[in-house]
Amino acid sequence: DAKTTQPNSMESNEEEPVHLPCNHSTISGTDYIHWYRQLPSQGPEYVIHGLTSNVNNRMASLAIAEDRKSSTLILHRATLRDAAVYYCILREGAGGTSYGKLTFGQGTILTVHP
Amino acid sequence: GAGVSQSPRYKVAKRGQDVALRCDPISGHVSLFWYQQALGQGPEFLTYFQNEAQLDKSGLPSDRFFAERPEGSVSTLKIQRTQQEDSAVYLCASSFSTSYEQYFGPGTRLTVT
Numbered sequence: 001d002a003k004t005t006q007p008n009s010m011e012s013n014e015e016e017p018v019h020l021p022c023n024h025s026t027i028s029g030t031d032y033i034h035w036y037r038q039l040p041s042q043g044p045e046y047v048i049h050g051l052t053s054n055v056n057n058r059m060a061s062l063a064i065a066e067d068r069k070s071s072t073l074i075l076h077r078a079t080l081r082d083a084a085v086y087y088c089i090l091r092e093g094a095g096g097t098s099y100g101k102l103t104f105g106q107g108t109i110l111t112v113h114p
Numbered sequence: 115g116a117g118v119s120q121s122p123r124y125k126v127a128k129r130g131q132d133v134a135l136r137c138d139p140i141s142g143h144v145s146l147f148w149y150q151q152a153l154g155q156g157p158e159f160l161t162y163f164q165n166e167a168q169l170d171k172s173g174l175p176s177d178r179f180f181a182e183r184p185e186g187s188v189s190t191l192k193i194q195r196t197q198q199e200d201s202a203v204y205l206c207a208s209s210f211s212t213s214y215e216q217y218f219g220p221g222t223r224l225t226v227t
């Protein structure tokens with residue numbers, strides 16, 4: 001499985017933007033970049049995903065480098081409820097042999113200060 | 115609507131006991147995954163079902179672990195002769211198909227004493 005590298009932890013203040021980086025230099029052409037987050041004592045929650053173009057949804061934005069070897073998850077205004085572990089995951093495209101299973105790394109622990 | 119539910123939420127088992135963990139996926143979701151999450155680690159894949167067919171069980175750590183989904187909806191993960199190293203949170207996730215996002219349940223925290 002292609003590997004991702006994320007910082008162990010990051011801190012932010014409430015209502016400020018947060019940029020969570022992810023490196024994936026061995027990404028293949030058919031890998032999608034997925035982000036999930038896990039709040040304390042809960043199961044992971046889907047945040048956003050993309051292939052080549054930047055993506056926006058109600059939760060966050062995903063900025064993907066032109067060479068696709070890195071990406072950044074952007075939380076536009078962090079709230080206390082955004083404190084979680086954020087996982088950057090490469091997921092094989094449809095028709096692959098991995099059946100879409102997710103390979104989680106250690107993730108980035110995001111702390112949000114009031 | 116109803117999300118993925120798991121039961122029990124907490125289970126304490128004595129070493130050597132058998133346990134059964136249940137997952138109720140979102141109705142209509144074809145794909146069902148089980149993951150194991152040790153303390154302080156990210157979840158690790160255990161097994162995958164497409165409807166009632168178990169297509170990938172490469173992540174099951176030993177033959178003491180067994181999963182089924184006989185009617186293509188509810189799934190059960192069974193662990194026989196539990197060991198202390200089986201202590202973890204067991205997460206179930208379902209999705210409409212393999213290319214869609216996965217919805218996770220709250221997990222079952224298993225503690226083996």
